Amino acid sequence: xxxxxxxxxxxxxxxxxxxxxxxxxxxxxxxxxxxxxxxxxxxxxxxxxxxxxxxxxxxxxxxxxxxxxxxxxxxxxxxxxxxxxxxxxxxxxxxxx
Amino acid sequence: xxxxxxxxxxxxxxxxxxxxxxxxxxxxxxxxxxxxxxxxxxxxxxxxxxxxxxxxxxxxxxxxxxxxxxxxxxxxxxxxxxxxxxxxxxxxxxxxxxxxxxxxxxxxxxxxxxxxxxxxxxxxxxxxxxxxxxxxxxxxxxxxxxxxxxxxxxxxxxxxxxxxxxxxxxxxxxxxxxxxxxxxxxxxxxxxxxxxxxxxxxxxxxxxxxxxxxxxxxxxxxxxxxxxxxxxxxxxxxxxxxxxxxxx
Ligand SMILES: Cc1cc2nc3c(=O)[nH]c(=O)nc-3n(C[C@H](O)[C@H](O)[C@H](O)COP(=O)(O)OP(=O)(O)OC[C@H]3O[C@@H](n4cnc5c(N)ncnc54)[C@H](O)[C@@H]3O)c2cc1C
Ligand SMILES: [Zn+2]
Numbered sequence: 001x002x003x004x005x006x007x008x009x010x011x012x013x014x015x016x017x018x019x020x021x022x023x024x025x026x027x028x029x030x031x032x033x034x035x036x037x038x039x040x041x042x043x044x045x046x047x048x049x050x051x052x053x054x055x056x057x058x059x060x061x062x063x064x065x066x067x068x069x070x071x072x073x074x075x076x077x078x079x080x081x082x083x084x085x086x087x088x089x090x091x092x093x094x095x096x097x
Numbered sequence: 098x099x100x101x102x103x104x105x106x107x108x109x110x111x112x113x114x115x116x117x118x119x120x121x122x123x124x125x126x127x128x129x130x131x132x133x134x135x136x137x138x139x140x141x142x143x144x145x146x147x148x149x150x151x152x153x154x155x156x157x158x159x160x161x162x163x164x165x166x167x168x169x170x171x172x173x174x175x176x177x178x179x180x181x182x183x184x185x186x187x188x189x190x191x192x193x194x195x196x197x198x199x200x201x202x203x204x205x206x207x208x209x210x211x212x213x214x215x216x217x218x219x220x221x222x223x224x225x226x227x228x229x230x231x232x233x234x235x236x237x238x239x240x241x242x243x244x245x246x247x248x249x250x251x252x253x254x255x256x257x258x259x260x261x262x263x264x265x266x267x268x269x270x271x272x273x274x275x276x277x278x279x280x281x282x283x284x285x286x287x288x289x290x291x292x293x294x295x296x297x298x299x300x301x302x303x304x305x306x307x308x309x310x311x312x313x314x315x316x317x318x319x320x321x322x323x324x325x326x327x328x329x330x331x332x333x334x335x336x337x338x339x340x341x342x343x344x345x
Pocket of ligand 2: 040041042043044064065066067068069
């Protein structure tokens with residue numbers, strides 16, 4: 001489970017990485033909600049599905065549930081997607097069955 | 098090797114609305130005909146895409162309501178006032194209309210039917226939808242795990258899946274928590290879910306239950322705090338937040 005929001009700083013509502021499975025498949029080619037990411041700042045390890053995702057603005061921002069570091073963010077225009085992963089140390093994606 | 102068939106790459110699939118059912122005062126269930134639908138497990142969702150004649154399109158996620166493994170694709174959409182996609186789906190959609198979906202999506206907020214531990218479901222508003230898929234799957238398989246539902250909703254006219262939930266309520270599987278207007282039979286004062294509600298109606302934490310919590314983000318946050326306070330193991334809790342646009 002990811003921790004309730006009052007313990008974090010980001011204002012505004014969020015969904016879970018799980019709800020962005022489709023959007024991330026546009027970037028990674030598949031559903032990566034069960035991939036495990038590690039935060040570069042605090043070392044927290046969590047499934048992409050559990051990461052708080054802020055998508056009310058023009059782009060999407062995924063933040064570490066423990067320390068609020070921006071793990072991943074992207075914005076899509078008609079011609080491309082611009083993806084940044086400033087706070088992501090690693091992403092472990094299981095082999096397809 | 099028998100299982101060499103690769104998973105189909107995730108693509109947009111054309112879907113035709115084959116049935117439209119009014120589910121409550123504000124919600125509608127849509128059945129979709131989709132060729133080559135690969136099937137889903139309970140808890141998963143689809144992305145739904147509407148495209149206007151001028152090419153403008155909008156995509157929103159919707160949970161699957163139908164039982165896992167059934168091959169049936171049904172979603173239930175509640176009205177978000179002023180909402181772009183939900184207004185069409187709840188009021189404009191008719192049998193024969195076309196749209197697109199992709200999925201099934203989400204590998205995390207899913208009930209694994211090979212688990213036999215007790216399962217506590219807690220839903221707020223339209224957050225009941227993926228939990229209903231779990232209850233339907235449980236029922237279709239005559240699954241041995243204990244499963245219970247706490248359902249928070251404004252009043253009886255907002256209830257989704259009323260015939261099915263009424264009979265589960267009679268069996269003691271479902272508890273309704275009215276936030277605004279309780280029924281005459283209910284002794285609980287109207288209001289948001291409390292620690293007392295969990296103590297009275299949720300599966301005892303000593304039984305090591307898993308829990309699925311779904312609904313508007315604020316509702317989910319509240320329930321997660323209450324569940325951990327009640328003694329549920331955070332590792333066994335899975336949550337799906339719908340955002341704040343969706344109604345409670
Ligand atoms: C994984 C997942 C599963 C979901 N499953 C379901 C489901 O089974 N059933 C269901 O009913 N919903 C579900 N939802 C919610 C659903 O995806 C939509 O968010 C919901 O239907 C509202 O979409 P909309 O296009 O109608 O509203 P939107 O047009 O997106 O508007 C949402 C809210 O924002 C407000 N708003 C919009 N634009 C502005 C603006 N410019 N300024 C200020 N306010 C604005 C609107 O008034 C409204 O209150 C799910 C969400 C997730 C993440
Ligand atoms: Zn961190």
